[in-house]
Structure formats: structure tokens, C-alpha cells
Amino acid sequence: xxxxxxxxxxxxxxxSSLVLALLIVPxxxxxxxxxxxxxxPGAHVTYEQRxxxxxxxxxxxxxxxxxxDLKDWLPDGYxxxxxxxxxxxxxxxxxxxQFDFKYNITWANNSFENDFFDYLGSIATPGPMTDFxxxxxxxxxxxxxxTDPVGYIDAPSTEQWxxxxxxxxxxxxxxxxxxxxxxxxGRPDFQFHIxxxxxxxxxxxxxxxxxxxxxxKIIAWGGSHGRTWFYDLSAGPEAWTDNWAVDFxxxxxxxxxxxxxxxxxxYTAGGYRDxxxxxxxxxxxxxxxxINLLFTPSPLYDPLVSSPAPDGRKVVHVEMFExxxxxxxxxxxxxxxxxxQNELSALQPYFEWATAEDLNRPPxxxxxxxxxxxxxxxxxxxxxxxxxxxxxxMFCHFDANYGNYVSGYPAGDYVASxxxxxxxxxxxxxxxxxxxxxxDNWVDGTPSYVFAFGAQEYRDLGYGxxxxxxxxxxxxxxxxxxxxxxxxxxxxxYGPADFTYFAxxxxxxxxxxxxxxxxxxxxxxxxxxMNRYQFAGYLNWANQVLAGVVAHPDADTVQAYxxxxxxxxxxxxxxxxxxxxxxxxxxxxxxxxxxxxAAMELGISTERVVPMRVxxxxxxxxxxxxxxxxxxx
Ligand SMILES: [Zn+2]
Numbered sequence: 001x002x003x004x005x006x007x008x009x010x011x012x013x014x015x016s017s018l019v020l021a022l023l024i025v026p027x028x029x030x031x032x033x034x035x036x037x038x039x040x041p042g043a044h045v046t047y048e049q050r051x052x053x054x055x056x057x058x059x060x061x062x063x064x065x066x067x068x069d070l071k072d073w074l075p076d077g078y079x080x081x082x083x084x085x086x087x088x089x090x091x092x093x094x095x096x097x098q099f100d101f102k103y104n105i106t107w108a109n110n111s112f113e114n115d116f117f118d119y120l121g122s123i124a125t126p127g128p129m130t131d132f133x134x135x136x137x138x139x140x141x142x143x144x145x146x147t148d149p150v151g152y153i154d155a156p157s158t159e160q161w162x163x164x165x166x167x168x169x170x171x172x173x174x175x176x177x178x179x180x181x182x183x184x185x186g187r188p189d190f191q192f193h194i195x196x197x198x199x200x201x202x203x204x205x206x207x208x209x210x211x212x213x214x215x216x217k218i219i220a221w222g223g224s225h226g227r228t229w230f231y232d233l234s235a236g237p238e239a240w241t242d243n244w245a246v247d248f249x250x251x252x253x254x255x256x257x258x259x260x261x262x263x264x265x266x267y268t269a270g271g272y273r274d275x276x277x278x279x280x281x282x283x284x285x286x287x288x289x290x291i292n293l294l295f296t297p298s299p300l301y302d303p304l305v306s307s308p309a310p311d312g313r314k315v316v317h318v319e320m321f322e323x324x325x326x327x328x329x330x331x332x333x334x335x336x337x338x339x340x341q342n343e344l345s346a347l348q349p350y351f352e353w354a355t356a357e358d359l360n361r362p363p364x365x366x367x368x369x370x371x372x373x374x375x376x377x378x379x380x381x382x383x384x385x386x387x388x389x390x391x392x393x394m395f396c397h398f399d400a401n402y403g404n405y406v407s408g409y410p411a412g413d414y415v416a417s418x419x420x421x422x423x424x425x426x427x428x429x430x431x432x433x434x435x436x437x438x439x440d441n442w443v444d445g446t447p448s449y450v451f452a453f454g455a456q457e458y459r460d461l462g463y464g465x466x467x468x469x470x471x472x473x474x475x476x477x478x479x480x481x482x483x484x485x486x487x488x489x490x491x492x493x494y495g496p497a498d499f500t501y502f503a504x505x506x507x508x509x510x511x512x513x514x515x516x517x518x519x520x521x522x523x524x525x526x527x528x529x530m531n532r533y534q535f536a537g538y539l540n541w542a543n544q545v546l547a548g549v550v551a552h553p554d555a556d557t558v559q560a561y562x563x564x565x566x567x568x569x570x571x572x573x574x575x576x577x578x579x580x581x582x583x584x585x586x587x588x589x590x591x592x593x594x595x596x597x598a599a600m601e602l603g604i605s606t607e608r609v610v611p612m613r614v615x616x617x618x619x620x621x622x623x624x625x626x627x628x629x630x631x632x633x
Pocket of ligand 1: 471475481625626
């Protein structure tokens, strides 16, 4: 049985038309609203939500581009999938979510624009142009030269100003997502500018990427304060989307253009881009960056896999292998478990999180050999051979010997195991530059173990173990990067390469899943999405287990649990409808826990009902970790 829960707007409409009737019926009728029906034994429910997407143009004039070219790219909706199983050609768990978009297009009025650009001017700190603006000037075909001084503008402050002034344009930023397309160029008060975020220090190294690196001076930002993201093609040019490079369309030499949006002044006759392409380009950014990667993205892994049993904890257990014997300090000196626990607890506060570390100094011979094989320094037989690549050696070794490293946790805990090597450049061999990866089980895209690497040479570049650990456990619990993802209507998975090279722009958002290193937290977009995944997942899981409970001859003995679960489910559904996703996730988890307790009392399994999978892999999953981008800057 499939059921669709309708959106808030629908419910509001019904409720307002019933307002007269409600005056004469008992208030309990409210709790029986169709949009919060509680649990439904055995049903797989798709929770549908109407999602307003506001496109606000600030500094653009109507007529600067053809709005229909933009609209042609806008999807009607989005149904998230679990991405990794799809790489094997198998369907992941049905996420039970469907978003239906309603687009609102707003042109900022003069008063708003004057105030906004005044504000930008007032917070801009003058400085010399960045290396990448200078590189742009050095291009042969650039249409103008950036001139000093350049304004350095705090990105989160800009985000906040736009969000808190949106009401002046009748744009509602709370229950919906908003993109501000900014264009300062052409106004008399224009100055060359770039955005910054400089308030985050790496917890292990104290390194400030936002301050120190020209490659971290950006043109877009959002997700620090709310559900908004701004994108300014009159800023930069910048490094991260390589839009300074206007002489050579093909950046990696593979014969395909690496499609990127140049600075706004390059949309001109003789510029890098045909001015007629502007509408299409803003549509591409709306769909393939903002919607697919930030607002309603698909998870990399099934977030329910890392679910503890009722009363169980989520544990991050780090096995640190000390392979830099020449040093007094060890890898665990650059792993801040309080930071790891705090950030993950902030993402999923409805779990009890715990962390632990175990220092292997020196590593056992098998762990050392595994590193040697993985880094292609040792040519040896190993368990990797059945997978055909030495990249599998980490997974298969630690999978086969798991109990030798991680043990002693109660059965109800979910343990995310992180195998970390503190190494040297020489010992990392062919994998030099790799920070970590969240591997799957090499069968069907189920998350398995996390691997992380650290070295003095990495620390010299700003990287310790803590950020990497949070990032990789973020993957393990489900989250994708903000620079790769899935397009629901086209059924296409993509990353920042070739025609979708501009997807790098998604990294310019508040998320530790970004490669920019500008934040240690899971921002608003991560929180919204994780909470919605958990909400729909736990309610459907509870529905599955509940079917067994109600069919049991002693079902009446656990009725109190079922009633409590039902109440929690209704509260969760109300919260979901009101865009209070944190509460929605928390109460959905509570509903599941109550049903699971009832099931355990009756001796019924609480295992997730896994859809029948015929393992006939049709694709080769990408096996690549998280590298250091821009090691030189
Ligand atoms: Zn990653």
C-alpha cells in the first residue's frame, strides 16, 4: 500500500475552508487531519512536500536575459534516491520523499538594490586583487582587467543581510528555499570584489583557509543562517569554479569543455560566453547546483544503515595506526574527538553520540602491509585481488579482521569505525594527497568503513584528522558533497567535470561536506536534508515493524508502546508539515523506538525490511576518495 502525505499548503487550504466547521466540532478533530495520520501498519508512505523556490534577482534588469531560457531548466520536483547502490545498478531503499517545487520569481526594486549595494560597499575591506583575479587579467582574451583595490566582503554577513531583508520584497525565506542572483556590475557604485569567510580555524592545525588562501575567495554562499544561497557573477573571478580561465574551455585536456559560468562582463559579444546564454546558465545553476546539491539533494548512502537500536548509541571509533615512527607526536595528537562528537551531535541530536580512539604504535604487520598494498608500494597478494584493484585492500583487510580492532560495544550501539593512518609522504605512495574516504561494502553500496590519512606534510597545508573524520563520517551517515549529486528528473548522477564542471559552486555553502575548509559544521542545508531523510525513513521503518506487532496474538499487551509511537508519529508529521525538520526527525525516531520496544517484547525482529535485490551489477562504482584540492593554494 502506498500513501502520499500532502503538503502544508494543501493542509492549510483544507483547514481554512473548514474553519467554520471547526467552531462546532471538538478540537480532537485537528489531530485526525489527513496530513498527520500517525503510523500506518505495513504501509510505505511517500511524504510529499510543496517546496517554494524563490529566485530573487538583485542588480539584474528584466531583459538582461530570456527568462524562458532559465525556466526551461527548472524541474517540477525531486524525489531523492540513495545514490551509491545506483552505481551498481541496484535500487536503494525507497526514501519515501517527494518534493514538488513552486517557483516564485522576484526582481528587487531600486530601494532594495541601493540599500544592498550600499551595505556591500560598507562592509568591503579594500585589498589587492587575488592571484586568480591577476591570472584572469593575464588571459589573452579577457574583456577587461580587474583593478585594485578589490573589496573583500564577508560572505555570511551578506547572506544574513539578504535573508533578513527579503521580506521587503515579499519573499518568505522560512518555509522554502531562496537563491539571490546578484549583479553589481554596471552600477555606478560597482567595485571589483570577492567574498570571504575567515572565522573558522582548523581544530588541529589552527590553519585559517579562508584567510590564507586565494583559492578560498569565493562568489557564492549560503546555509550559515537559513535556507538561502546567493550567487554573484559580478564577483571574482575566482579559483573554485575556475571562472578566471577564459582562454581555454577544456581545463583537463580530455577534449570536453569544462563548462563554467564566467564573470558577468564576459557575457558579451566577443566575450567568453554568448550573452544569449545567460538565462540558460542561471537555470543550470538553479537546478544542477542549488536544487540538486544544496536544497533537496540525494544521500550518498542510506542514512538508516547507521541507525542504533532503541537505547543504543552512535559511536565513532577511531583506530589510529602510527606509521610515522620518526616523530615524537602521534596521529591522535591531531584528532580532536570533542570536536568530532560535537559536530555530529549537532547534525543528529536525537542520538546519543560517543567517540573512542585506540592508538596502534607501531601498527601490526598486517595493517602495515595493507597500507603498503593500498599505496602501491608493496606488490603483494592480498584480499584485494578478488576485487581487481589495490584500492579494495583497506576494505577487505579490515572487514576480515574487524574483531581484532573493534570490539566490546553493546549490540545496540551502531559503531562507525574509522581506520586512520598517520603516515609520511613516502609511505602513502600512489595515494599521496588522499585525505580519506567513506567506503562501501563493494557489493551493493552499503556503507562499510571510514579511512583517513594524516601526515606532517598535510598539516603544513592546514589539514589534520578531525575535519576529515567528521567529513567522512558525514558521508558514512548518508550525506553527499555539495559538489556532486543526482538529478531526479533526468535520472543522472554527476560531479564537477566536463558539462557540469560548474557544480564546484555548490562547495560555496556552509557545510563540512564541502572541500573549501571554511567551516567545521553541518550547515542548514545538511541539517534540513538529514532530518527529512530520518523523518521519512523512521516512520516507514516503524510502519513495517508495526505490521508484525498488530498481527501478533499478544498485541494488546504492548498497546501502550503503540499508542505512544502513534502520538510521536503525528507530532513528527505536524513538524514536517511546518518545516520544523529537527523535531520531525526526533519524533519519527521516537515513534520507531516505541514500536521497536513493542516488537522486542513480542519477540519480533526489528530488522529493516530490505527490498529484494538481485545483485547484477551493471555499473562500476566510482572508487575515489577525498583529495586535497588546490594543494598549492
Ligand atoms: Zn568527501
